[in-house]
Amino acid sequence: MAAKAKNLDGAIDVELRHVIKEFDVPRKDNVRFRAVDDVSLQIRDGEFFALLGPSGCGKTTMLRMIAGFEMATSGEILIRGKAMQDVPPFHRPVNTVFQDYALFPHMSVLQNVMFGLEMEGVDKREAAKRAAEALEMVQLPVASDRKPRQLSGGQQQRVALARALVKRPQVLLLDEPLGALDLKLRKEMQIELANMQTELGITFVFVTHDQEEALTMADRIAVMSLGKVLQVGTPEEIYDAPNSRFVADFIGETVFLPGCLTRKDGMFGWVQFDGTTIETKAALSDTNIALNANVTLAVRPEKINLFAADGNVKFPDGSSDSAEVYKTGLRRDPDINIVEGYIKSANYIGTDTRYTVNVGGQHDVVVRVQNYGLRSDTSFTQGQRVNVFWDAETVRVLTQ
Amino acid sequence: MAAGMSLRRRKAVEAGSKGGWRLATPGVVWLILFFVIPLLFVLGVSFLSRGARGVIELPITLDHYARVFQVYVPVLWTSTWVSVLTTVICLLIGYPLAFFISTQKSAAVRNITLFLVILPFWTNFLVRTYAMQTILAREGLINEFIVGLGGEPLTLLYTPFAVVLGLVYGYLPFMVLPIYAAAERFDFKFVSAAHDLGANDWRAFWRVVFPMTLPGVVAGCILVFVPCLGTYITAELLGGESVLMIGKLINDQFISDRNFPRGSAVSMVLMGLVLIALIFYVRYGNRER
CATH class of the missing domain: 3.40.50.300 (P-loop containing nucleotide triphosphate hydrolases)
Incomplete structure (x- = not known):
């Protein structure tokens, strides 16, 4: 970037x-x-x-x-x-770089870039000089007396950019x-x-x-x-911090869980999953959402995590801890939500593994777990009981 | 095509390797028998002498060509300016018309207007020219109208004006159709691009629209100019004795004077003029294809 x-x-x-x-x-x-x-x-x-x-x-x-x-x-x-x-x-x-470039097919690359300057009344020699500079800036590696159709898509794109930018x-x-x-x-x-x-x-x-x-x-x-x-x-x-379901859905991957807002405190709200008694704390997208309103929880798969319900939890540094002890440790932070569930399916995609986890019986969430070690260190098997947890700040409460 | 051979060229190479040239045989034979051989015959005759009662005989002479350039220069000149004027008028009418048709949103309107442009072809050219005569004649439609209003009848028929009018009427579709083809392909995003870069409508037209439709313009001009240059019927029926053009001159040499060598020489000069127009077409009309 x-x-x-x-x-x-x-x-x-x-x-x-x-x-x-x-x-x-x-x-x-x-x-x-x-x-x-x-x-x-x-x-x-x-x-x-x-x-x-x-x-x-x-x-x-x-x-x-x-x-x-x-x-x-x-x-x-x-x-x-x-x-x-x-x-x-x-x-x-203002100047425009058009979607399909709209380069003039009857003019050479240089003439295309000079066109805008000539319209301003810049004399030909000066226009040619400035056009050549603009082409240099966009790093066009071909002769400027070529016709646009002789160039590749990427090269045409650079010409279109130079043609617009030369007008400053x-x-x-x-x-x-x-x-x-x-x-x-x-x-x-x-x-x-x-x-x-x-x-x-x-x-x-x-x-x-x-x-x-x-x-x-x-x-x-x-x-x-x-x-x-x-x-x-x-x-x-x-x-x-998407402010609506559309934004959350359009940008990145999001799992939506329907629920009901039961409690509010400042920027945070407590949401009860539809039809279950699980209550989670999450960030309100709008502090004006009414209590008891039907809301949607927006959960990003990479912002939530999980660990095995029984046995040991392995960490990236190679150490491990008992699941019970780890869970107790997490519980000390009031912003951490922990929900129990089981692995419905696992989908290995190289850098990470996507687990579909059923929580509360009615709803699935997707969790992306980075494969930091060998696969055997981090993988969970289908049907395995797990704890899913997330920070209240990373899950958003949206209207409807 | 971004890379490699164009589709047309690739097709040509593939067809050639399969002996596709044989497909051209009927056409080539036809052209040799009925075009090349007669043309060579006319060329040969144009250098021979006229004997008694129109017999073609030796010796070889350049007299006929000399006479064309000494005596018939006014005829060549009349033919040329009548053809140029006709072409220019057809262009001035045809270009906007072609754009008007091509920019109609409704396909039905486009098809109907195109149909109207082609409609005159459904009637014989000779009949249409006679019809023009009855309109322009001294007792014709226009003059009857003028006299009816109390005016003096005008001399319209048998003037260069009548010939140009008849030619424009007859050949306008040949101008409209190729320009229409070019205008229909024209994408107005290029006008937006020109505007965006600071060109007003006038400059956007001359720097972008006109050059991009130029192949259609040149094709249309050739299709109008070439037949005008050799026109016979229109010049004869609407121009009469007052407008002597090459087509009529050739006809007179062969039919009235039975001077085949001189008629052949005038024909070869006409071909030369047409050739100049075609060279112009190849040079300027075929770019950007």
Whole structure:
């Protein structure tokens, strides 16, 4: 991951105020599809901001509205405090890297990159010089007199980046620019893009449906669904403290357990599993959730752990302890929840093993146990009785 | 294709290795018998002399070519400017029309408008040209209307105007169809990209849209220009004696004067002009394919 040494308390670069975008539905009069539904966002200067959501959630429409290709049905878009309603795309201080690059096929690589400068009235020689510099910056290793179709996908992606960056925009908009690349190249480009953004200090607004991509690169992420922004926050906030079932489900792996809120204390709540008497302490996503409300517990498989109910517990350093003694030790911490269960299935995936553990008779949780030693040291067998435990902070109480 | 041979080339190589050239045999035989041999015959005749009562005889001479470039230059000139003007007018009408059709959202509207463009082909060209005559004639539709309003009848028929009008009418579909093919393939994301990079509509058109549809434009221009250059019926029926074009000149040499060598020479000059247009096409029309 890129070393982040940014000051992100600066000015607001892009601001959306109650933006709504509706489209006509073909062949249906008076029916309008709301692609973006009352979105308000503030993107700070120099920030790497990701718009994350499944396809059709309105993220690309939002990007196109910032670029000026679509007009908002209502609401305001401001760039550096200036309203953009009447500003055509060619006068906005933003540039776009398009999803399939949209490189001009009749122009060479160099001509593509020079195009934006020529439109500004930069003279040909100066434009060629600056274009060559931009191509150098994106490390394009091929001759610039080639045509785009002679380049590989990764090379075309670099040209698209150079073509946008050579304009030195206030904001760079990227519409799933890595979507067409293979996995290995995509990983490389993620790191390269993040580094480049830190170096240039240009605000990046990045649209993606790939949660890992957003987590890897972004300073802040807006998670979208059905035209609405559900949560905005740093990758850590989004991952560790999702505010809704959708966010928890879309980002990373989560097991959901239905339950009932029986007690509240500050940031924490106590939840009784549906139909059982097991009560666990967990972090409230919203302190306003009413007592006795039906809630959902969101459990991340890698944030919970387990140990054998009988016999010895083995530790990474090679030592071991009696299960009873270990359990008693854990119980001393009031934030630790311990639930009994048995192994329903075990799934070995190399770095870790995924255990499906039945707890309380009705519900299963998934536990990811890292295989730190040899497999025999850590493995549990099907049907084995185990204790599952977690820290109250790592499990979230969500509404419904 | 990102890497390796293009599909077309790979197909060609595979077909060639299987003796696919044999597929071309009927076409090649046809062209040799009915195109190459007659053409060589005309070429040969163009260097011979005309004897009494139209007999073709020796000696070999360049007189006919000399005469074409000495006496018939005005005819070549008329043919050229009439063809160029027709092509330009067809382009100015056809380009926006082709884009209009290709950008219609409804497939039904696209198909109907394309059908309307092709509809005139359903009637014989000669009939359509005669119809044009009755519209433009001194007692034709237009003049009857003008006289009805109390005006003086205009001389429309047997003018260069009538010829150009007839040619534009006849050849416009040949301009629209190839441009339509190019316009239909054109993706408007490139206009968005141009706008994004600071180009206004005008510059986006000239720097991106027009160059990317240029192959269609060049194909359309050739398809209009070449037949216009050799046109006979339109020039004869709508231009009469006042508009002498190459097609009519060739006809006169062969039919009225029975001067086969001179007619052949004029034909070869016409071919030369067409060849220049085709070289232009190969040079500029085939890029980006």
